[in-house]
Amino acid sequence: xxxxxFSSIRDTAGLLKANTLLLLLTLSLFAxxxxxxxxxxVASSMPWWGWSLALFITCFFLGIVAxxxxxxxxxxxxxxxxxxxxxxxxxxxxxxxxxxxASALAAGPSLLRGGLANLRLALPLAVLASASSIAGAMxxxxxxxxxxxxxxxxxxxxxxxxxxxxxxxxxxxxAAADKLSSALAMxxxxxxxxxSKNIPxxxxxTKLGLTLFVGIGFxxxxxxxxxxxxxxxxxxxxxxxxxxxxxxxxxxxxxxxxSSAAWIYLNKGAVLTIIAVPSVIGMMxxxxxxxxxxxxxxxxxxxxxxxxxxxxxxxxxxxxGLGIWL
Amino acid sequence: xxxxxxxxxxxxxxxxxxxxxxxxxxxNSGLIILAVSxxxxxxxxxxxRIPLDQLxxxxxxxxxxxxxxxxxxTGWHWLTMIEQGDFAGLLGIAWLSGCSLLCLLVIMPIxxxxxxxxxxxxxxxxxxxxxxxxxGILTVGH
Numbered sequence: 290x291x292x293x294x295f296s297s298i299r300d301t302a303g304l305l306k307a308n309t310l311l312l313l314l315t316l317s318l319f320a321x322x323x324x325x326x327x328x329x330x331v332a333s334s335m336p337w338w339g340w341s342l343a344l345f346i347t348c349f350f351l352g353i354v355a356x357x358x359x360x361x362x363x364x365x366x367x368x369x370x371x372x373x374x375x376x377x378x379x380x381x382x383x384x385x386x387x388x389x390x391a392s393a394l395a396a397g398p399s400l401l402r403g404g405l406a407n408l409r410l411a412l413p414l415a416v417l418a419s420a421s422s423i424a425g426a427m428x429x430x431x432x433x434x435x436x437x438x439x440x441x442x443x444x445x446x447x448x449x450x451x452x453x454x455x456x457x458x459x460x461x462x463x464a465a466a467d468k469l470s471s472a473l474a475m476x477x478x479x480x481x482x483x484x485s486k487n488i489p490x491x492x493x494x495t496k497l498g499l500t501l502f503v504g505i506g507f508x509x510x511x512x513x514x515x516x517x518x519x520x521x522x523x524x525x526x527x528x529x530x531x532x533x534x535x536x537x538x539x540x541x542x543x544x545x546x547x548s549s550a551a552w553i554y555l556n557k558g559a560v561l562t563i564i565a566v567p568s569v570i571g572m573m574x575x576x577x578x579x580x581x582x583x584x585x586x587x588x589x590x591x592x593x594x595x596x597x598x599x600x601x602x603x604x605x606x607x608x609x610g611l612g613i614w615l
Numbered sequence: 616x617x618x619x620x621x622x623x624x625x626x627x628x629x630x631x632x633x634x635x636x637x638x639x640x641x642x643n644s645g646l647i648i649l650a651v652s653x654x655x656x657x658x659x660x661x662x663x664r665i666p667l668d669q670l671x672x673x674x675x676x677x678x679x680x681x682x683x684x685x686x687x688x689t690g691w692h693w694l695t696m697i698e699q700g701d702f703a704g705l706l707g708i709a710w711l712s713g714c715s716l717l718c719l720l721v722i723m724p725i726x727x728x729x730x731x732x733x734x735x736x737x738x739x740x741x742x743x744x745x746x747x748x749x750x751g752i753l754t755v756g757h
Contacts, residue, residue, distance in 0.1 A: 337670045341657075375671070379678040387708060391646065394711060398639035401631050408631045408722075412734065416741045423748050434677060473733060478626050487626065544638070545741065548712045552748035555708060558689045559678045562704030563670055566653040573646075 337563065344374065345567040348388070352575020355392075357586045358595035360452070361543070362572040363389030363515035365595070368445045368602035371438070372609060376564055378434045378441075382513025383554035384565040386547050389515030391569045392576060393543035404479040405537030410492065410530065413473055415545040417499055418506030418516075422546045425510025426553035435610045441512050442607025448518050449600050452592070455522055463529035466491035470528075479534055492528040501527070502542075510550035515543045630722040637721050641714025649707025656700030663700045690751035716745050 335343075348366065355362040367385040371378050400406035429437055466476060476491035492498070501523050509516040520539035524530045530538065554560050579586075608614035655661045665673065665685055673681050681687060688695070693702040719738050726735040747753065 335671075337667050338657075340671065376674050377677050377681070379681075380674060387711070390711060391642075394638065394642035394645070394714070397642065398635040401635035401638070402627060404626050408628065408634060409734070412737050412741065416737055416744060419741065419744045419748075423744070423753065427753060430678065480626060545715050545745070548715050549745055549748040551708070551712045552745075553753060555705065555712065556690050556749075556751040556753070557678055558682050558687050560705065560708055561670075561674060562653060562656060562701060562708070563667070564674065565708060566649060566704060569649065570653075 340374065341563060341567045344370065344564065345571040348568045348571030349575040349578075352572040352577075353579040353582065354575075354591055354595055354598075355572070356576050356579030357582065357591040360595060361389055361515035361517040361540075362392050362576065363513070363547075364445075364448065364518050365598065365602075366568065366572065367512055367514050368441060368599065368606050370568070371441065372602050372605035376561075378437055379430060379554075379559045380561045380564050382429060382437075383551070383559040383561070384568045385513035386509075386515075386551045386554060387560070387565045388568050388572045389509075389543055390547040390551055391573060393515065393540050393547065395573060395576075396540050397544050400537040400541055403537070404477070405533050406541035407475075407477045407479075407530075407534060407538050408541075409473065409477070410475045410524075410534070411538045411542050411545075413475070414499060414502045415542045418502040418509070418542060418546045419549040421503045421506035422510035422550040423553055425507035425512075426550040427510075428507075429511040429513070430553070430557050430559060435612065437511070438606050438610030440610075442603050442605075442610055444508065444512060445599055445603030445606060449596055449603060451518065451522070452596050452599070456526070457521075457532055458525060459532050460488065460490075461525060461529040461531070463491055463493050465493065467493045467495050469495040477534070479531065481533070488531060490529075490531050490534060492524075492530050494527055494529070498523055498528045506546050506550075509543075509546050510553065513550070513554070515547060517543065630725040633725065634718045634722050637718045638714065641717060642711065645707055645711035645714055647707075648710050649704070652700075652703040652707050656704050659700075661698065661700035661703055664696065665701055713745075713749060716742060716749075719745070 347370065348362070351365045351369065352362055355365055363385045366388050367381055370376065370384070371381040374381070376384075397406065401408065470476065470492045473495075475495065476489070478487050478489045480486070481488050502520075505516045505519045505523065508514070508519070517536075517539045520542055521532075521535050524535035524538060525532050551560075605614065656663065657667065664687075673685055676684065682689060688702070693705050696702040697706065719742050723735060723738050726732075726738065
């Protein structure tokens with residue numbers, strides 16, 4: 290009895306602590322963003338290591354909130370760092386792709402081994418998205434930065450709307466697999482540990498899914514963001530893959546899509562190690578902590594905070610692109 | 616009844632297991648290379664082409680202007696400057712970007728043996744797309 294009460298108090302205290310920490314963290318990000326925005330453009334007296342450290346700390350916090358909110362680090366990284374740090378958007382997008390790629394590579398092996406990512410489902414979609422991400426990266430590096438900023442702002446605001454309204458389906462009903470997915474054997478069985486049972490699944494609307502992945506790949510290359518925010522709804526709600534398989538397969542797809550776009554940025558000279566490496570390391574350490582805080586953080590609260598952050602960053606990108614808030 | 620690991624493993628195809636093994640090797644080694652080369656760069660173990668304290672003057676430039684002002688290489692030319700800290704760091708990045716190539720290569724014999732020609736073709740196309748992106752042929756400017 291007493292044990293239960295103590296345990297309950299401990300859990301509540303842990304939850305409060307974690308959520309207070311998260312609130313402080315979010316406020317710090319807003320404040321840091323506003324400060325950095327005020328100190329722009331460029332004529333900052335902060336030394337290189339100050340910016341690198343600020344980048345590392347920002348990415349560490351972004352990594353913490355990225356995991357429980359269910360969004361990839363890349364989608365948070367590009368608008369926030371692009372909006373509030375003095376780096377040119379070309380370098381931010383190059384680093385954003387590497388952040389998303391490194392996170393996806395780190396998670397990929399265990400997702401594949403655990404059956405949460407499915408190679409047969411992923412490969413056909415990834416091939417098309419990889420090819421279009423190359424085109425996206427080339428277009429992104431060819432058009433003026435303010436146009437990319439405006440398009441980024443609009444896209445981020447669209448993602449905010451998608452995140453706020455999109456539904457998820459744990460196990461979508463797929464009456465029958467379509468011809469194409471049957472021919473490609475895009476199906477499988479995954480073991481759901483929560484229910485302790487094997488769940489067979491198959492997909493439908495494959496042609497439309499393939500078409501949408503062409504667009505998703507293009508956006509990933511154009512903005513240097515991972516595209517989990519778009520992959521998961523297409524796999525889950527449109528094609529009918531179970532939610533966990535959709536999330537795992539989406540992450541695995543990014544290992545191929547982001548790497549092809551990353552090559553374009555690298556070859557074009559749009560990757561600065563001083564920006565990319567602290568971002569990758571910060572984000573991965575943060576994601577490591579975030580994964581361990583999953584049981585104490587309330588996912589819905591984190592999600593709302595991330596939506597607010599994205600809304601702020603999306604507006605900032607849009608206004609910066611329009612020359613209203615430089 | 617809860618499933619044990621071996622039963623769970625049996626749900627995962629041979630090619631998926633192999634892909635995971637090689638992806639893990641590639642990602643881990645890439646992250647180590649990235650971290651070590653970055654330390655060599657920022658701690659001055661390797662000389663930097665652009666001094667670190669000069670970076671704030673150029674990192675706000677567009678790629679085009681940055682290359683114009685600093686003479687930084689494009690394509691694979693950074694490999695010829697690998698002894699400089701700025702470019703040594705790109706080795707880890709290139710490794711991470713390229714490790715999927717190896718994964719695709721190692722699963723192709725499985726598809727070949729199984730006569731799964733469709734997935735064999737998908738792997739070949741995926742490889743070609745990655746190679747095209749990596750080749751540096753596709754260069755554009757502002």
